[in-house]
Amino acid sequence: MFEAYAQIGVSLGMLINYTGPAIVIALSPLLLKERITFAKVISLAAALLGAFFISGQAAVKGINTWGLLCAGLSAVAYAVMVLSNKLAQEITGTENAAIQLLCTTVVVAAFVGAVFGECYTDIALRLRRKV
16 A cells, blocks of 8 residues: 555545445455345445546556556455455454464565565565675
C-alpha cells in the first residue's frame, strides 16, 4: 500500500484499496456459500464501477499505472485476509495473528525481491560489509 501512496498519492490509493470489501462480497457466494442479495449486487457494482472510472481517469491523465496496480493488489490482499479468516474460523487469537504475520512477511519479502531484484538478506549482508 505504501508503494501505491508513493506512486499515486494517498487519496487515490485509499480509494482503490477500499474496493477490498467489494471483492469480499463478490467472492463470498463462491467461497463461503453466502447468499447474495440484490442490495449486495448494487453495492458491488457501484463500488467497482466507481473505482474503475476513477482509476481509468487517473491512468489517462498519466498517473503511474504501477501505483494503481499496487493499490489494487492491496485491495486483493485485504480480501484474501478477510476470506481466509472466515474460512478458518477454528484459528483464532494469537495463532491467527502469527499466521497473518508470517504470510505478510513472505509477501513483503517477495515484493522487495521483485522490485529490487535481490533478497533482503543479501542487502543486509552487503551493508554489514561496508560498515
